[in-house]
Amino acid sequence: MEKNVYLDLGYWVQKKARQLGASQSALSLNHSRSVSVDYRDGKVETLKESTQQSLWIELFAGGRYSNHSTNDLRKESLEKFLTNAMDLTGYLTKDEYRRLADPALYEGQPKVDLDLNDSSHADITAEERQDRAKALGAYLEGQDERIISVASGFYDSHSESHQLASNGFEGQKETTSFTHGVSVSLQGAGDKKPEGWRYYRARHLNDLVGAEQTAKEALARTQDRVGAEKIASETMPLLLENSNASGLFWRLMGPLSAASIQQKNSFLADRKGEKVGSNLLTITDEPAIVRGLGSRYYDGDGLAAKTMPIFTNGVLNNYYTDVYYGNKLGWTPNAGGSSNLIVKPGMRSGAEIEASLDRAILVTNWLGGNANGTTGDFSLGVAGWLIENGKRVKSITEMNVSGNYNDLLMNLIEVGNDPWIHSSFRTPTMVFDKVSFSGT
């Protein structure tokens, strides 16, 4: 379908919902095409192409609310779908907090061109995709005699979305995404086959980190895992690799949400304006980064995306507040979730920081674990390196790091100047003091 066809369908659905008795509605129509090519050991393993479309609609009727999705966009199907959806809505209990955003909050979108769509996407041929996927793996041929298998892949997608709300919001976005990566398995000691990987993602094809670098980093990260063992339990500094820091920070997004606050499931509840971390903890939500992986003009509620401080010098500034929970709490909605997270950088590079540590564990991989968002307790599996006198002296694995976020954030003692820009969490190297590691 052409773009205006989706928009026209959106108007038609909106009108139909109104005729069926919806006092308000919000919807998005999404269309995407993606291709993935996976190679293993020089041969194509899978080729996959997909084109998909869907409708997501929220219905508000007589104070009642429901939401629905379907991928069957034929008008005769949609008519029945909407009729059933409205019938269902009628059985629910009225909820005074369910309403669309105040239209004033739709105003003030970023003025800059975020450049999220790479128009050259349409020119990529099937052969080029295969060549790219194959080339990634080929860089590792003959590089290490312990290699059991090398898998490499190239993935790209193009998505379009139209978002409409019956009180005047209209948004349209078109984005592309390109990812390539390599994973490697090596023969280790005994039956162990250490594995490692590296992948990079970008909005524009030309922004992807080079294939050779990607492949070599994947191999190096796998070689690092050979001979890894656990060491004795100990409390010491945790050095968090920049590419891996989001593993610790995404778990804060739940407790930072208005939904968790309102449902009394957040250890950060009632602490806005309080100091919850060290002076080095300054994190900002920044939606307007050109070509940023989390960049946006508006969120799912249609709220205009705006720069928002989350922590400033350790003080908690804002919760992510969507329209519904904002209404329940009496707060002005700001954003339903994170866009790009920017951490205020420090002075030194990751390597300089590492070289300055007497004894620490560098965390390069997470393995499972979880956090209790209500209390802030966490316990996570890690692998990485034991650092002594600034040097990596032993590869470690099969260990846990455990603690409470309240302590961890207060114990942030250094932040690097090396944000990882290949993620919407642009985290630099970080050091947390007095962290409990468990091993033998």
Place this chain on the structure above:
Amino acid sequence: MVQMSRRDFVKITGTGLALATLPGFIRSGFAGVGAGDNPYSFYFQRFGIDKDMIRKVMAEALHYGGDYCDLFFQNELSNSIRLQDNIVNSASTNITLGVGIRVLNGNQTGYSFTEDISLASMKAAARTAAGIASGSAKAAPQTFNATKLMNYYETKTSYEDVGVKDKVDMLQAINDDVFKQDPRVVKASVSFSDSENYILVVNSEGGLASDYQPMLRISVGCTAEEDGKRENNYFDFSVRDDISFLTPERLKRLPREAVARTVKLFEAQSPPAGEMPVVLAAGSSGILLHEAIGHGMEADFNRQGISVFSDMINKKVAEDFVTIVDNGTNPHIRGSINVDDEGHPSTETLLVEDGVLRSYIHDRISAKHYGVDPTGSGRRESFKHYPMPRMRNTYMKNGPHTFEEIIANVKYGIVAEQFTNGQVNIGPGDFTFYVKAGSLIENGKITGLIKDVNIIGNGPEVLSRVTMVANDMEMAEGGWTCGKNGQSVPVSMGLPSVLVSSITVGGRG
């Protein structure tokens, strides 16, 4: 992310989707439904297809001479309804419809799908998938033969016939019960999700199979406050069954367990750190098997030579009393399937027999690679995905000991009772699982409660350290979902009480 990370995981499902509008419900389960010339007419009608169309699409899929092709038709209707802050104030529905077309050329896969089940769209998708091969065209089969299947989840009613008002009243009653259990409860949420999945698989060898796969999940969560502290926990059921599963007893148990599990966390501590004996309580502790051995036994990883178990078939990996299966045939259990998503009948697969590693979990590609029968484990998230070897219900059979004997044998350690998620690295075999709640054992007696701790170990090592197995096997009751290479499928797991003599506990003590 496809294939980049092999850190496969399992987790408790979030609030799902699920109420629908079924055009025509089939009353008895039916992998091989009805009589007549075309026992699949219900499905053909549902998808608006006929054999001639299928042949035309297959001819397109084999245009470049692939070895094999299959068409996977799916229509899933999901509904959920949710209570929060004492009112049933939100509902969701989802409809999924489409067909996935796969072409195999040796071990290589070409895949495409379309949401538009018209001949033209299907042919276009088939031509895309066909591109994995580069030879001369092969012919589509002339006849299709229905695969004979059992039904492991016979149902009497459709969720279509369950009134929304009945669900609303049910959720409201559960909510009232939650608050009656304990004055410390300050918030409750209840969600009810159902889904009905209709699938039809047809392949170029003339095989044809269909299935109706119902799923129910009901979950109760609550938050309690005591002395300025808050804790949150939940309890849920998930089964392939109809609404009759929710007996008055079970509806009473949901709020009771949710509250009991929440308030006991006030008394729980983080356990000590380091290696110690861990007793896995009967039931969802089967997560240990899912991570420690299950993923590593999926034959795609072994065919590629990258699993820690790749060279271990017929080797002794555990004590004689350890027998582990992955089974798709347990009545009404969440991970059961009558037929896999490649059309193979579901089976019980023996992973470990009397301590010896026996069989991998196969899909079509790996079964052919190893020259063995398929195990009925080729599963996929939806028509948008190609199948892979996946677990169904993974559990250990009963052993010679009792729970009391096991506890009495532990000088200092923990009992792991409730879990939220786990993960594994297939190659080295390192795995984790997160213990939401459990108990502390001192000198052979349970002396306290523990909470929120990750456990990390190595699959083969931990299997060899299973030193006692009790006779009290139970299956997990909740809604577990397994993720692998970006695809999620429902699974279950089970375990008798088991002693692992030593494993690393991520406590803070």
